[in-house]
Structures are given as C-alpha cells and as structure tokens.
Amino acid sequence: MSKIAVLVPREFMLEQARRFIEEEKVDVDILRVIKTADSVYEARKAVEEGAGIVVARGAQAAFIKKFTNIPLAEIVLTGQEVGRIIKRAKGLLAKERPHIAIIGFRNMFGDMTYFEEIFDIILRIYFIDAIEETSDILKHAVSEGAELIIGGDVANELAEEQGIPALFFESTDDSIRTALTTAKKMSYAAELEKTHIAQFETVLDTSANGIIKIDIEKTITNVNRSGEELLGKSSSAVEGERVTVVIPDMEVEYIDAVLHGKRDTYTTSV
Numbered sequence: 001m002s003k004i005a006v007l008v009p010r011e012f013m014l015e016q017a018r019r020f021i022e023e024e025k026v027d028v029d030i031l032r033v034i035k036t037a038d039s040v041y042e043a044r045k046a047v048e049e050g051a052g053i054v055v056a057r058g059a060q061a062a063f064i065k066k067f068t069n070i071p072l073a074e075i076v077l078t079g080q081e082v083g084r085i086i087k088r089a090k091g092l093l094a095k096e097r098p099h100i101a102i103i104g105f106r107n108m109f110g111d112m113t114y115f116e117e118i119f120d121i122i123l124r125i126y127f128i129d130a131i132e133e134t135s136d137i138l139k140h141a142v143s144e145g146a147e148l149i150i151g152g153d154v155a156n157e158l159a160e161e162q163g164i165p166a167l168f169f170e171s172t173d174d175s176i177r178t179a180l181t182t183a184k185k186m187s188y189a190a191e192l193e194k195t196h197i198a199q200f201e202t203v204l205d206t207s208a209n210g211i212i213k214i215d216i217e218k219t220i221t222n223v224n225r226s227g228e229e230l231l232g233k234s235s236s237a238v239e240g241e242r243v244t245v246v247i248p249d250m251e252v253e254y255i256d257a258v259l260h261g262k263r264d265t266y267t268t269s270v
Helices: 011-024 036-048 058-067 079-093 115-119 131-143 153-161 173-206 225-231 252-259
Strands: 003-008 028-033 051-057 072-075 099-105 122-128 148-151 166-168 212-214 220-223
Touching (some): 003 011, 003 036, 003 058, 003 173, 011 028, 011 173, 028 036, 036 051, 036 058, 051 058, 051 173, 058 072, 058 099, 058 131, 079 099, 079 115, 079 148, 079 166, 079 173, 099 131, 115 122, 122 131, 148 153, 153 166, 220 225
Parallel strands (some): 051 072, 099 122, 099 148, 148 166
Antiparallel strands (some): 212 220
C-alpha cells in the first residue's frame, strides 16, 4: 500500500502518532516535526522519499492542499479536545465568564455550538482562509474583548508579541488516530486503483482492436499496441496530441457530446 508521511508542528503529536502506528501496524515511514513555513517543501520531500499520502493539520494542511496535489488526510480536533483546551484557558484566566477567542482554519474543528453554555464563557471563533490573515484577525478579536487566544503557532506568536495569553491547539490521541485511520483507508483505496488501472491496461494491450485513450480535452493519453500498428506511430509519439489532429476526419461535436455525457457512444469510419 501507499506509504504515509506524518507532518506535524509539535513533538507531542509525533509521539501520539507513534503510539497508534505501533498498535495498528500502519505503514508509516516518515514522521517529522516541521515548521509551518516549510509545509509545502516538507510534503514534496516526503513524496520524493516514497510517501503517497500526507497527514497534517491546520495551517500546514492548508498550505499543502493549496500548493500541491498530494493526497492529504487532515487532523481535525474533536469537540472533546477543544473542550479540554477551553477548560484549561478558563482556569488560566481565573474569572467568571471569561472572553476567549479561537483562531484557526475551518478544517481544524468539530462542532462547538454549545460551548459557551457548557463552560459559562464568552467564546468567539474566527476562521481564517490564509495564514496572512492571522494578524488582522487577532487584532480584531482583541478589539472585541478577547482575553485569551487559542490558536496555532502563528496565532500564539502574535499574541505573545502583544502581551496576550495564548494556548496552542493540543490534540489528544483521538484526532491523530482518526486522521491515520483515514490515511490508511486512502492508502488501501489508492492501491486498489493501481490494480484496476494495471488490469485495464492489460485489457487494452491484448485487444485486437486499436484503442486510443483520451482525456476531457481530447488529448491522447495512451494508445494500445493494435492502435500503434494502425496509426503507424508509437504511443509515446502521439501522447499529448489532440486526437482530432492525429485523426482529422473525426467529428468533434460528437466526441464532445460523449465526453460531456450527452450521448453514450459515437461510432464512425475514417
């Protein structure tokens, strides 16, 4: 199955991952603590080292998702985990109904609908779409009365600069386990897909008919052996070319109709 790389911002998260990996015998060869600024580089490096799936969280996951097409299993904090952090924050502030702000990417959290009622606090949640927004969002949170910030590395650093107490999003084994279980399923699915593709390619190559495989842009992606003989060209020589260039007599409007699901088949003689 595809190898899994775990890239996280803190060492304690790595230890949580190691415990689950040992228990469940998950094929994870790459476990690293990384800086958020290095997320994309580290993800690409992991792929170069053989990883097919990356496990990451928060801003690091957002960067990897935005700037790569690497399959990603995100670590999402459970309501229980966020609740533990809020309880700790309330203890640090040591006052009735403290004002607490959570700053982070939407992909990091579970449901927090009733937390104000449960913990008797004022809770404001500020979702960001890019790490660059953190500074302005934090200032806005403070202007609205936030007395403590809960966030990732960047939010914690900015809060410290402004003299505001802050707590890091500490996960428990639960969210790590869920993400690694998802990654394991993704790895299994990817392996099945590889097998299906290999079987399909075998069918193509053993067919007596010439078969040209194209994508939605009508670009040739593969030609089987019979097709190579009929065209008088190798598959590599025509891959990347438009099928309408290689076979000019084909009626483009009918091919488009098939590609966009408007008709099931199109048959012609050339």
